[in-house]
Amino acid sequence: MGHGGGGALSAELVQNVFAPAFGGEVLHRLGDAAALSLGGLRLAFSTDSFVVRPLFFPGGSIGDLAVNGTVNDLAVSGARAAYLSCGFILEEGVEIDTVTRVADALGAAARAAGVEVVTGDTKVVEAGHGDGIYINTAGIGLIPAGVDLRPQRVVPGDVVIVSGAIGVHGVAIMSVREGLEFGVEIVSDCAPLGGLVDAMLAVTRDLHMLRDPTRGGLAAALNEVAAAAGAGVVIEERKVPVPPAVANACAVLGLDPMYVANEGKLVAFVPRQHADAVVDAMRAHPRGAEAAIIGEVVRDHPGMVVARTGLGGTRVVDMPLGEQLPRIC
Amino acid sequence: MGHGGGGALSAELVQNVFAPAFGGEVLHRLGDAAALSLGGLRLAFSTDSFVVRPLFFPGGSIGDLAVNGTVNDLAVSGARAAYLSCGFILEEGVEIDTVTRVADALGAAARAAGVEVVTGDTKVVEAGHGDGIYINTAGIGLIPAGVDLRPQRVVPGDVVIVSGAIGVHGVAIMSVREGLEFGVEIVSDCAPLGGLVDAMLAVTRDLHMLRDPTRGGLAAALNEVAAAAGAGVVIEERKVPVPPAVANACAVLGLDPMYVANEGKLVAFVPRQHADAVVDAMRAHPRGAEAAIIGEVVRDHPGMVVARTGLGGTRVVDMPLGEQLPRIC
Numbered sequence: 151m152g153h154g155g156g157g158a159l160s161a162e163l164v165q166n167v168f169a170p171a172f173g174g175e176v177l178h179r180l181g182d183a184a185a186l187s188l189g190g191l192r193l194a195f196s197t198d199s200f201v202v203r204p205l206f207f208p209g210g211s212i213g214d215l216a217v218n219g220t221v222n223d224l225a226v227s228g229a230r231a232a233y234l235s236c237g238f239i240l241e242e243g244v245e246i247d248t249v250t251r252v253a254d255a256l257g258a259a260a261r262a263a264g265v266e267v268v269t270g271d272t273k274v275v276e277a278g279h280g281d282g283i284y285i286n287t288a289g290i291g292l293i294p295a296g297v298d299l300r301p302q303r304v305v306p307g308d309v310v311i312v313s314g315a316i317g318v319h320g321v322a323i324m325s326v327r328e329g330l331e332f333g334v335e336i337v338s339d340c341a342p343l344g345g346l347v348d349a350m351l352a353v354t355r356d357l358h359m360l361r362d363p364t365r366g367g368l369a370a371a372l373n374e375v376a377a378a379a380g381a382g383v384v385i386e387e388r389k390v391p392v393p394p395a396v397a398n399a400c401a402v403l404g405l406d407p408m409y410v411a412n413e414g415k416l417v418a419f420v421p422r423q424h425a426d427a428v429v430d431a432m433r434a435h436p437r438g439a440e441a442a443i444i445g446e447v448v449r450d451h452p453g454m455v456v457a458r459t460g461l462g463g464t465r466v467v468d469m470p471l472g473e474q475l476p477r478i479c
Numbered sequence: 480m481g482h483g484g485g486g487a488l489s490a491e492l493v494q495n496v497f498a499p500a501f502g503g504e505v506l507h508r509l510g511d512a513a514a515l516s517l518g519g520l521r522l523a524f525s526t527d528s529f530v531v532r533p534l535f536f537p538g539g540s541i542g543d544l545a546v547n548g549t550v551n552d553l554a555v556s557g558a559r560a561a562y563l564s565c566g567f568i569l570e571e572g573v574e575i576d577t578v579t580r581v582a583d584a585l586g587a588a589a590r591a592a593g594v595e596v597v598t599g600d601t602k603v604v605e606a607g608h609g610d611g612i613y614i615n616t617a618g619i620g621l622i623p624a625g626v627d628l629r630p631q632r633v634v635p636g637d638v639v640i641v642s643g644a645i646g647v648h649g650v651a652i653m654s655v656r657e658g659l660e661f662g663v664e665i666v667s668d669c670a671p672l673g674g675l676v677d678a679m680l681a682v683t684r685d686l687h688m689l690r691d692p693t694r695g696g697l698a699a700a701l702n703e704v705a706a707a708a709g710a711g712v713v714i715e716e717r718k719v720p721v722p723p724a725v726a727n728a729c730a731v732l733g734l735d736p737m738y739v740a741n742e743g744k745l746v747a748f749v750p751r752q753h754a755d756a757v758v759d760a761m762r763a764h765p766r767g768a769e770a771a772i773i774g775e776v777v778r779d780h781p782g783m784v785v786a787r788t789g790l791g792g793t794r795v796v797d798m799p800l801g802e803q804l805p806r807i808c
Contacts, residue, residue: 151571154603163601167579172565172586176597184597188561189621191518197564197617201602232517235526235617236501239568242480250496257501268505268513269617272492273530274483275806279610288526288564288598288617292518477604 152472156365156411159472182361183227185293185300192295194229196220197288203477205252205282207326209319209338210413212285213255215479218342218413219364220289221263225343226360226416228299228351229291231263236270236287241280252283263342265289296355301378301419303358308447309425310385311418313346313432314440315339316368317396317407319414323478324403332399341414346437350418353431359419364479366470367409371417372455373469376447379419383455385445385467408457409470411478419447481801485694485740488801511690512556514622514629521624523558525549526617532806534581534611536655538648538667539742541614542584544808547671547742548693549618550592554672555689555745557628557680558620560592565616566600570609581612592671594618625684630707630748632687637776638754639712640747642675642761643769644668645697646725646736648743652807653732661728670743675766679747682760688748691741693808695799698737700746701784702798705776708748712784714774714796737786738799740807748776 152159169177176184183196198219205212217234224231236256240249260267322338324330343362350357359379363371368390376383392400392407400407414437420428425443432438455467481488498506505513512525527548534541546563553560565585569578589596651667653659672691679686688708692700697719705712721729721736729736743766749757754772761767784796 151603151605154569154601160601163578164599167575167582168565168567168599168601171579171582172589172596174595174597176562176595177599184562184564186562186597188522188619189520191520193517193619195562195564195619196598197566197615198600199566199568199602199615201568201604233505233513233515233524235513235524236497237526237528237615237617238497239528239530239613240483246496249492250500253496253500260501266503266505267501268503268515269525270493270497270506271527271615272483272489272497273528273806274480275530275610275613276480278607281604281608284568284604284613286526286528286566286600286615286617288566288615290517290522290524290619477602 151476155472156370157470157472182223185227192293194224194227194291194293196223199284199286200479201284201477202479204327207338208322208335210340211252211255212283213252214259214340215413216256216285216287217259217263218340219479220287221265222343222362224289224291225347226362228297229293231265231289231291231344234260234265234267234287234289236267238272239280239284240274241282242274242277244282263344297351299357299360301359301375304375304379304381304419304447306381306447306449307422308358308419309422309443310383310445311420311429312442312444313416313438315391315393316412316415317392317410319412320410320475320478321396321399324475325399332395334395336395336399339412339414341437343416343437346432346435349431349435350428353427354424357418357420360416362416363412365411367411368417369408369467370470376455377453380452382448382451383445384448385457387457388460389442389444391440391442405474408467409474480805484801485699486799486801511552514556521622523553523556523620523622525552528613528615529808530613530806531808533656536667537651537664539669540581540584541612542581543588543669544742545585545614545616546588546592547669548808549616550594551672551691553618553620554676555691557626558622560594560618560620560673563589563594563596563616563618564598565596568609568613569603570611571603571606573611592673626680628686628689630688630704633704633708633710633748633776635710635776635778636751637687637748638751638772639714639774640749640758641771641773642745642767644720644722645741645744646721646739648741649739649804649807650725650728653804654728661724663724665724665728668741668743670766672745672766675761675764678760678764679757682756683753686747686749689745691745693740693742696738696740697746698796699799705784706782709781711777711780712774713777714786716786717789718771718773720769720771734803737796738803
């Protein structure tokens with residue numbers, strides 16, 4: 151299971167199996183989306199498969215995830231998502247009513263994200279060879295001139311900004327899957343980020359790097375960027391927004407919110423001179439109301455992420471090995 | 480299972496569930512690939528999921544299918560396939576060696592088809608919730624100026640051409656799955672069709688419609704075009720190339736080769752004045768050596784496909800309801 155968790159084991163599979171077999175120069179960059187040149191245009195192209203259990207959860211469904219997961223990969227590459235493909239793998243015996251509810255959710259999410267589903271495919275596998283519904287989406291979008299978001303542009307001095315509360319999606323899934331109650335219902339943050347990215351790029355096109363911290367959470371996202379940038383990252387633990395309900399649930403479940411998946415948040419690496427203006431623009435947008443500066447990029451400990459704790463100490467924030475919460479997207 | 484078979488039940492699912500939920504104007508055209516406008520370019524965009532059993536079969540593997548299935552959907556829309564995405568859903572416990580062999584086959588097929596895999600994703604599901612490996616690919620390509628392939632352009636008088644022997648892929652899968660032997664090994668025709676389409680377009684850009692007859696076979700492809708064109712199709716049964724080994728296997732298995740899937744063939748609807756030149760160009764290409772004119776488009780019986788039998792009679796070639804051979808791609 152760990153090989154699908156978005157952590158070190160996933161990275162190993164890509165680097166040892168997939169990249170040697172079929173990876174070219176673009177795949178080796180390993181961005182959230184591929185930045186391509188086609189007919190003189192700069193395109194972003196990205197794909198994700200969705201195997202979440204259960205299919206419906208507080209705040210969304212596999213249909214919402216299938217849109218927002220791919221749309222957000224395009225958004226954090228700086229592209230305006232334009233078109234989606236959609237492949238369904240249905241398990242024999244799944245209720246048509248369930249398929250319809252998922253399709254309706256997917257359609258509503260696409261309209262909310264301003265993207266059109268233009269091509270699709272359906273396969274059916276025998277009962278016991280699937281799990282109700284799996285969905286794959288791929289998306290394409292145009293990258294505006296002057297936008298160049300990639301971890302290699304991240305340099306010491308850059309400010310690290312997170313767009314809001316972390317850990318919400320993973321805990322929402324776990325609470326419904328395990329039948330746990332934490333006093334208040336924890337609702338997934340699953341949402342499209344294109345509008346927020348537009349607002350940030352309106353401040354300056356010179357953002358260095360964006361990432362949506364999904365599988366592996368904020369910890370995996372920060373580690374991937376630190377490794378690719380060859381720089382260190384220092385964050386102030388108490389500045390990372392964690393809702394009390396999420397903190398409580400994580401304490402009960404034995405989880406660290408830094409490693410829990412998000413589906414409607416991004417982390418940005420921004421030149422220091424633009425940081426305050428970018429945070430202001432984010433806070434003026436509904437998806438960034440709780441945006442916060444959480445740290446900075448440093449010359450020390452390249453490739454490593456360090457958290458300053460509330461008590462004045464420091465701890466290393468490791469790359470997760472596998473996934474503490476399987477099948478949350 | 481029938482809803483995934485590419486026949487009438489699949490069409491029902493798309494028309495009653497998916498199109499109302501998330502279909503826009505492009506999806507409603509229901510082509511093999513979507514023809515899009517983006518930044519002033521004409522793009523084709525297509526997706527397919529692959530759930531074939533077994534993963535390896537005579538003439539190919541799920542990795543070859545994953546490339547050629549999507550590349551051919553682009554080719555028959557007239558586009559030059561440029562980039563592929565690739566999403567793997569792995570079942571917990573699948574051997575890394577198996578994943579590596581599939582990935583290697585996928586890489587070799589991509590190189591043979593002249594397409595680059597640029598973005599990917601991997602998910603893992605628990606043992607018993609998958610079937611080794613499922614793959615989704617999506618592909619994008621440019622449509623050259625002057626190329627406009629769609630069933631609405633098909634008119635009475637058009638000549639129907641098939642690029643070679645039909646029924647081979649489905650029978651190859653069934654023979655290995657059921658452990659049947661038919662004297663000679665039947666090898667899948669899984670292959671990329673971009674080069675053949677290029678050769679045809681070099682004769683004239685005024686081809687009306689191409690389709691790759693995969694699930695549902697030649698019968699489903701002809702019926703779909705007849706319905707969308709609002710015209711009738713008449714074929715001469717004895718002109719349809721069926722290899723003796725496929726005919727024998729179909730007799731044993733109780734199948735009609737017209738309904739068996741192909742993975743390296745196309746059917747073309749071509750204006751009469753270009754038909755002979757197009758067939759000559761196809762026969763000069765390795766993937767079209769057995770190209771044959773098999774029939775024509777007529778004003779009579781709009782939406783219906785009729786075969787003239789060797790005995791001088793006629794029979795209706797129905798749209799298949801479901802899939803006689805599940806999970807052949």
